[in-house]
Amino acid sequence: xxxxxxxxxxxxxxxxxxxxxxxxxxxxxxxxxxxxxxxxxxxxxxxxxxxxxxxxxxxxxxxxxxxxxxxxxxxxxxxxxxxxxxxxxxxxxxxxxxxxxxxxxxxxxxxxxxxxxxxxxxxxxxxxxxxxxxxxxxxxxxxxxxxxxxxxxxxxxxxxxxxxxxxxxxxxxxxxxxxxxxxxxxxxxxxxxxxxxxxxxxxxxxxxxxxxxxxxxxxxxxxxxxxxxxxxxxxxxxxxxxxxxxxxxxxxxxxxxxxxxxxxxxx
Amino acid sequence: xxxxxxxxxxxxxxxxxxxxxxxxxxxxxxxxxxxxxxxxxxxxxxxxxxxxxxxxxxxxxxxxxxxxxxxxxxxxxxxxxxxxxxxxxxxxxxxxxxxxxxxxxxxxxxxxxxxxxxxxxxxxxxxxxxxxxxxxxxxxxxxxxxxxxxxxxxxxxxxxxxxxxxxxxxxxxxxxxxxxxxxxxxxxxxxxxxxxxxxxxxxxxxxxxxxxxxxxxxxxxxxxxxxxxxxxxxxxxxxxxxxxxxxxxxxxxxxxxxxxxx
Numbered sequence: 001x002x003x004x005x006x007x008x009x010x011x012x013x014x015x016x017x018x019x020x021x022x023x024x025x026x027x028x029x030x031x032x033x034x035x036x037x038x039x040x041x042x043x044x045x046x047x048x049x050x051x052x053x054x055x056x057x058x059x060x061x062x063x064x065x066x067x068x069x070x071x072x073x074x075x076x077x078x079x080x081x082x083x084x085x086x087x088x089x090x091x092x093x094x095x096x097x098x099x100x101x102x103x104x105x106x107x108x109x110x111x112x113x114x115x116x117x118x119x120x121x122x123x124x125x126x127x128x129x130x131x132x133x134x135x136x137x138x139x140x141x142x143x144x145x146x147x148x149x150x151x152x153x154x155x156x157x158x159x160x161x162x163x164x165x166x167x168x169x170x171x172x173x174x175x176x177x178x179x180x181x182x183x184x185x186x187x188x189x190x191x192x193x194x195x196x197x198x199x200x201x202x203x204x205x206x207x208x209x210x211x212x213x214x215x216x217x218x219x220x221x222x223x224x225x226x227x228x229x230x231x232x233x234x235x236x237x238x239x240x241x242x243x244x245x246x247x248x249x250x251x252x253x254x255x256x257x258x259x260x261x262x263x264x265x266x267x
Numbered sequence: 268x269x270x271x272x273x274x275x276x277x278x279x280x281x282x283x284x285x286x287x288x289x290x291x292x293x294x295x296x297x298x299x300x301x302x303x304x305x306x307x308x309x310x311x312x313x314x315x316x317x318x319x320x321x322x323x324x325x326x327x328x329x330x331x332x333x334x335x336x337x338x339x340x341x342x343x344x345x346x347x348x349x350x351x352x353x354x355x356x357x358x359x360x361x362x363x364x365x366x367x368x369x370x371x372x373x374x375x376x377x378x379x380x381x382x383x384x385x386x387x388x389x390x391x392x393x394x395x396x397x398x399x400x401x402x403x404x405x406x407x408x409x410x411x412x413x414x415x416x417x418x419x420x421x422x423x424x425x426x427x428x429x430x431x432x433x434x435x436x437x438x439x440x441x442x443x444x445x446x447x448x449x450x451x452x453x454x455x456x457x458x459x460x461x462x463x464x465x466x467x468x469x470x471x472x473x474x475x476x477x478x479x480x481x482x483x484x485x486x487x488x489x490x491x492x493x494x495x496x497x498x499x500x501x502x503x504x505x506x507x508x509x510x511x512x513x514x515x516x517x518x519x520x521x522x523x524x525x526x527x528x529x
Contacts, residue, residue, distance in 0.1 A: 028450055031449075032449060036453075036456065042465045043314060046322045046464040047317055050320060056317070181302055181303070182302050189309065195313060201316055
C-alpha cells in the first residue's frame, strides 16, 4: 500500500510542477468549464420566467444552485485523457508508458488529480463570483453534505474508469474522435447537464436512471443540494459502487486484449 | 475581384481533390455532424416540452436560429478555421514565405488557402434546419425581411471572420495560440440560443468582447420579423469596424514577420 502512496505522491508532485507552467491556459479552460452550464442555466431561468416563476418545482434560484454545484462536480469528475489516446496509439507514445513498471492508468489518475488541484485556484473564485451574479437558493442539510463526499468519490471513479474504457476503442479504430463526441452527447443529456433529470420527459428520465451516466454527475449534485432523502442516497451509493466495480472489471478484461493490438515502431 | 474569385475557386478545387482521397472521412463527417445537430435540436425540443416560448422566441424561430448557427459553424470549418490555422503553423515553421512571394493579396491567400469540403455537411445540415424552421413560421417572410436577413447574415459572417483573423494575426507575436482559439470555440456555443436569454453582463461580453452572439441572433431576428433598425445598424457597424481593424492589424503583423527559413 505504501508503494502506491509513494507512487502517487511522486506522480502528483511531478505533474503539479508541470501544471505551474501553464497558468494562463487554465484561465482559458475555465471559460469552457463555466460557460456551458451557464448557458443551460440561462435557458432554464428564461423558461422559468415565462412559466410564472418555476419549472417542475425549480425556481431560477434552484436552477442557479443546481448549475453552480454541477459545474464543480462536472469539473471534479472530468478527465481529458480520452482525447489523448488517439495520439498515444498513432504516434506510439504508449511505448514509453508501457515500459514503466506500473499500469499507465495510475499516471493518468495522478495527472488528473494534479490538474484538479491547480484548477481550483481559478475555479473556486469564479464560482464565488457567479454565485453573486445568479443568487442561488441552497436548502441542503448536514447528512446530505456528508454523503456528498462518497457520492463525489464514486462519481469520479466511475467516470474515470468508464471513459478510460471508451478510450481503449482507439486500439481497434482510428476514428476515436467520432466515438468520443458521440459519448459526450449521450453524457450531456443523461447526466443532468442539459437539464436536471426531473425535468426530462418521463421516458428519457427512465433511460437516464437505468444507465450509469446519471451517477457520474447528476446524482452527486442532487445529493449536495439535499434533493434526495437519506434512503435514496444510500441506494444510489450502492448502485454507484456496483457500476464502478463493473467498469473496473471490464477495463481489467479489455486492457490485455487492447495491448495485444498495439504495435509501435521504434527508432 | 475577378482575380480574387479565381484564387478562391482554385483553392476550392485543390481542397476537393485533396479530400476526395479520403472518402471514408465523408461518412465520419456525416456521423459527427448528425450527432452534433441532432443533440442541438433535441435540446431545443426539450426546452419546448416545458414552455411555448423562450424569451419571446417560438419554436420555429428558434429552429431557424439553430440553422443559422450551424450554417455559420460550417462556414468557419470549411474555410476560415483550416486556412487560418494553417497560416499560424506557417508562421511557426517559416513556410509563410511561400505565400508571401505569390503575386496576390496576402490576407486573401492565407484566408482561403485550405478548404475542407467534407465540412460542407455542417453547412448543408444547417441550411436544411434553417429551411425547416422558416417553413414553420406562421407569417410569410416579405422581401424586406429577406433583405434584412441577407445583410445581417453577411455582417455576421464578416464579424466571425474578422475576429478569427485578429486572433490568428497574433501568431506574428506569440508562438503558441491553440489555447486562445479555445476562447472562440467555447464562446461560440453560446450563440446557439438567442442572446436575450443571458444576463446583462454576459450579453455585453458576448457582444462586445467576443462578438459571436450578434453573428447568429441578429439574422434570426430578421427572419422572425422583429429586427430593429438599431440592431441591424449595430451588426453592420461592428462588421465594418472589425474588418477594418483586422486588416490594419494584419498589415502591422506582416511587417513584423521576418521569415524563419534558412
